[in-house]
Amino acid sequence: MQNTNQFSPWRLSTAPMLDWTNRHYRFMARQLTKRTRLYTEMIHANALIYGKSEDFLLHDECEYPLAIQLGGSSHESLAQATIIAAKAGFNEINLNCGCPSPRVQKGIFGACLMKDAPLVAKCINAMFDVTDKDITIKHRIGLDNDEDYNILQDFVAYISEKTPCNTFIIHARNAILDGLSPKENREIPPLKYDFVYRVKKDFPNLTIVINGGIHTNDEISEHLSYVDGVMLGRVIYHQPLIMRNWDNMFFNDNNPIVNDETIIEKLYSYACDELKKGVPLRSIVTHWLGLFHGYSGAKRWRQILSDSKQLSLNKPELIYHAFNEMNNYDRLKYYK
Ligand SMILES: Cc1cc2nc3c(=O)[nH]c(=O)nc-3n(C[C@H](O)[C@H](O)[C@H](O)COP(=O)(O)O)c2cc1C
Structure with a gap:
């Protein structure tokens, strides 16, 4: 299968991970790969607005391309937080619609937002209205016992029709909102990569990034023959050196590999x-x-x-x- 979008800005990225992908981690990651897009941890929009988490905004310019991930479901707060993040220099603002933690559900954001595509669209439009930076979304393939591809298809169709958002990062598992811990929610629901490949086929003009359970460069290459980008999480934290060859391997860079x-x-x-x-x-x-x-x-x-x-x-x-x-x-x- 042909790779249609070899150098998408989303070709490779490190996943947002709370307590892990802070600026100290990202500085180290950036020494290993210049081209990979880095993501911050998720930060709630209100925390940015009320200045409780200034540390979340700090970053080194070497980290670019760099995306901040926001949590929230109030379009007003998300718009305000977007202004703050854009001013701080982030290249992209990503909306979290994939986190299943009970705390997050209580605050009505994260994965449970997938139940309410009109609300997500309202939030994304409010974010677009205040910046010309990239606004993207990260979500799951479905919720709870949804087994039907059409649910994912409808969600992507709605968001891409009603908003200018054209980059979808899809964790290829359902989120189980009740009964599984966040950790179990990253392990137990089965991975369905074929759903994400289908999204790319059905929406060829959208940038589709696949995430979940991807561990090796061979696996990255395989996924890149179906979708525009691959996002990796746990492996880039536990085995960062995997990123050392990426610029050469996946971006055709000729720079010597850092020793x-x-x-x-x-x-x-x-x-x-x-x-x-x-x-x-x-x-x-x-x-x-x-x-x-x-x-x-x-x-x-x-x-x-x-x-x-x-x-x-x-x-x-x-x-x-x-x-x-x-x-x-x-x-x-x-x-x-
Ligand atoms: C410690 C930890 C914290 C995470 N925090 C976030 C987060 O803040 N926002 C988010 O969208 N996903 C979060 N995730 C999920 C990852 O971004 C990713 O979707 C998930 O780990 C699956 O990718 P992987 O199999 O490559 O790790 C977190 C994962 C871990 C392990």
Whole structure:
């Protein structure tokens, strides 16, 4: 099958993940891939408006292309939050219609919004009205026991007809609103990639991004032959190095692949800057623990960067120490 949209801006992206894809994680991810689109964690529109979460807006310009994900269901709040996010420099504002957590349902946003396409359209139109940045949506293939493709088709048809939104990021599972935890909701409902492929066939002019359970570069290549883009979540947090080849592999970039030493130099210098602003070392490096997943010394790296006593000293040299110890472990193992 032919890939019709090889260099869509949504060709590869990292998924929004609460407590995980904050700016410290994203800075590290950006050292590995320049082309992949990065997403923030979800932030509720009101939290932005009432200034309770300024930290969510902070980012480094190197993170572009960068999307912020908003939660909410009041078109007025979402419009106001969109203005704030656009002013802060984000390239895209994404509306969360996929989160099934009970807390989110109580606030009537996230996945339960899929029940109310007119409300979603109202929110998206209000967001478009206040910015010329990209406005996109992330949602599931259905809710609870919906087994019917037509429900997904109707939702996409409605939103794409009633709003200018033309980019749909689809987590290829249903959201079970009652009875499953958010974690179980990422594991138990079966993946139905064929539903997402069908959406692309039925709406060839829309940008369709597939998400859910995608782990390897081979799987990415396969999906890209059906849809415009692939979004990856847990794997890019636990095994970030998977992203190191992406610019060459999926964007035909000829830049040399970044080596470990260069990554460490950048992370060290980033940590020095953040420490000067008063950010504790622990809050930064905790998002880098997975970096060397797969190396034989990876456990040493993780151990040293999780050592409370060492972390409390807030010395950025700990990063070099962990890196050298990891490499020593590799060497020792080799000579055994
Ligand atoms: C810790 C965690 C937090 C998440 N937070 C969000 C979120 O804030 N917004 C969102 O749309 N999805 C969230 N998700 C779901 C992911 O974006 C993604 O849709 C899901 O993990 C499936 O992709 P994967 O199989 O590649 O991980 C979260 C997932 C995890 C593991």
